[in-house]
Structures are given as C-alpha cells and as structure tokens.
Amino acid sequence: MIPGTSSHYEILGVSPDATDEDISRAYHLALETYSESSLAVYSLYDDDELLTLRNKIEEAYRVLSSHQERSTYDSQYEGVSQDESPLNAVTAIEKLQPEVARETGELTPLGVEDELPFNGAGLRRARLERGITLNRISEVTRIGLTHLENLEEDNHEALPASVYVRGFVAGYARCIGIPQERVITDYMAAIRKSQLDPIKRKRSKQ
Template sequence: MGLSGPPSDHYEALGLGPGATQDEIERAFRFLEGLYAEGALATYSLLEPDEASEARARVRAAYEALADPVRRQAYDAERRPPAGPETAPGPDDVAGVAAAAPAVEDAPQAIPPALPVPAGPVAGALPEPPVPRPAPAAPAAPLHVASHAHPRDRVVPLLLPEPVTGPTLRRFREERGVTLAEISTRTKIGVRFLEYLEADRHSDLPALVYLKGFLAEYARCLGLDVKRTVDSYLSRVRS
C-alpha cells in the first residue's frame, strides 16, 4: 500500500502535506471525523451512506498510520514514491485513479489550505507546506537520484537555458509528456498554482517562501537542476 497512488495516501486522506506536524494530524483528523460523521450537515446530501462510511474508514486508517510517530516513520519510508518522470504513471493512470477516488481529485485543496495559508498555530514555525520530503528516515542522497530503480535514470540534473520562465518550464514539461496532474499528485501542489507558475502569473503565486518550495518540487519532478531553476525563476519574480 501507499505506493500505488493517491487513494491510499494517508496524507492526502487527511488533506495534509507530508510535513504536517503531529498536532495538525490530530486536528485534521478531528475535523474530518466531523465532516463525515453520520448525518453530518455538510456531507449527508453529497454522499451515499456507504461512501460516507468509506470516507470515515479512510480517514481513520490514515490517522492510525500517522498519529503514532513510529508507525508514521515506517509509513513515510515505504511511501516515498520512486521519483523521476520516467517512472511517473501515465496520464491515463492518473486520471483513472483520480476518477475512482473523487476525494483525491483535487487533492492539494483536499482540506482546503494545504497550500499557502499558514494554517498552523504559529505561522512562522510552519514548514514549507509543499515539500514532501521531511521524512525522518531521509537518506543522504538527493531523492531523484537515490530512489531511482531504473538504470536509465538521469543522475545529472538538467539545466534549462536562462532565464527560466514559466513558458520554458511548460514547454520542457510537455516535451517530456508529464502532466500537471501528475506533478500535483507527486508534490501536493495544486494544479492551479502550477498553472500560474507556468503562466508567469507572479501576482497570483503564493509568498516567496512557499513559491520557492513549489519551484523546487516542480524542478525535482522533472529532473531539473533544482537550485538553478529556482534561482533563475525567482530572479524574475523579484524584479
């Protein structure tokens, strides 16, 4: 479990990023328990009874896997997806999975502000939400190198011509046949933000600190040189 895609992802089930604190997990769980409670105001007319109980079960399973730090650590280790676009599921897989599990369709907003809103009690203490790799057992090597299983995997990160703009990124991504939905699934960044990123809609993008995280994840997904990509893109945002 955990490796096959979004539906079984416990973080997604709770609408959280992998960097969520224990406290956030606790609160998200309590909130979602209320959301899917029998006869709950906000869901009784949207979900059939069996769908609601399924949703409850998913949320509970996620909570049980994540609330205990030891189990969570084990889950995180197991969960880390093989990175790199080559191993990404094809667009059809993604669509199929998403369709089979509506709850995840819009995953990044699942419980709404998975994204830029500092939702934690202390905004400043919040980790950059979209970075899905604070796994306690993180290996020393960079993810896109370390966890690759395929020999054809790229070890040398790619460089794009500077300045790196939204459209450059988009073209590069499209050439590689990677969809935004896939990146979104992998990074927990909303498709909407990825679109803004690629459209150079700087004013619609979140605060710099988050944007930086978004860019890094995006670059990583495509096997791009993270630092150069981030720096080059941001230099234009800043100016």
C-alpha cells in the first residue's frame, strides 16, 4: 500500500474484519451514493471525481469480495500504519491528484533527480514535461490560478503566508506526480533565500 492512499477497506467504509455481507452492503450503498444521478453528492463532487471514486470502489470490491484476493491483500495490509489525516477521510482531491499525472500516460519521473532545486522554474519545467496545464492544476486542487502563476514565477512577495504556500506546493506536486516532500523543502528554501537577498528585499519594500 502506498502511504497516504486509502485501503480498500477505507474506500468501502468497512472495518478490516468486515463480513462478506458487510462488504456487499457497503459496496451497493457506495455504488448508489456515487452514481452519476445521485442526489447525495449534489454540489460536492463533479463527474470526473465521481468516476474516480467509482473506479476505486469497484476495485476495492473486486479484491475484497474474493476470499483469495482478500487474504493476499490483508497480508500486505497488515502492519501498515494508518495515516494521520482526519478520520482517514478520503477526499476527492487527494484521491484524484495522482490521476492527473496518469492522464498524460506518463508517471515515471522524467529526470526528477536532476531537476533540483524545485524553485518556480523547476516546477514549471516538471509540469510542462508532463503536458499538464496550470488551468488543470487549478481545477483539480482548487488553488487560484494567480497563486499558481506566482508560484511558478517565483513572485514570492505576492504569495500569501508560508503555511498556505506549503499547501500550494504540496498540492501542485501531488497533482503532477513529483515527490512532494522534496519539492516543499526546495521551494521553501528558495523563498527564504530570496527574503535574505538584499536586492530583492529592497525591491519588495518599494
């Protein structure tokens, strides 16, 4: 299991000791809940997000409804610590983001190792290599386009407080499928550096 993703049990909203009936009931409820015409998701999820969710639900059910596949899956699942996000809520955004990288048919990092440091220009290069538009990132992460442009242009003075910037960079990285932690470290270091740069500081004061 990849850290930060949800287990098949979490996807179906059942506990790891769920019976076959529990799994079947949860699956049918989930199918109805996330169907295209469902009233329950009105105003929360768009069609793409629903499709992604349904695919995950189908996959979870395929594995958990077969005794053999389930026991193989359980042996991998054992001992994996739960991630710390609130109640393991599976948010559409978190689940969808790697899909954007996959849309391009290219998930292998293209020389990410050589792309250091990930400042604005580095981010843009990584994005363009994956054929993903800024608009698409904004759509998926709901981060404003202006913020994303300022990120790429290293227009640090125009960005909000650093806690938000960390979130932006993390969302950006997840969305295009590059290593999040390293990107955050690089980008935040670049901001600190620019704040120390006397010429830039003087300019931002004007």
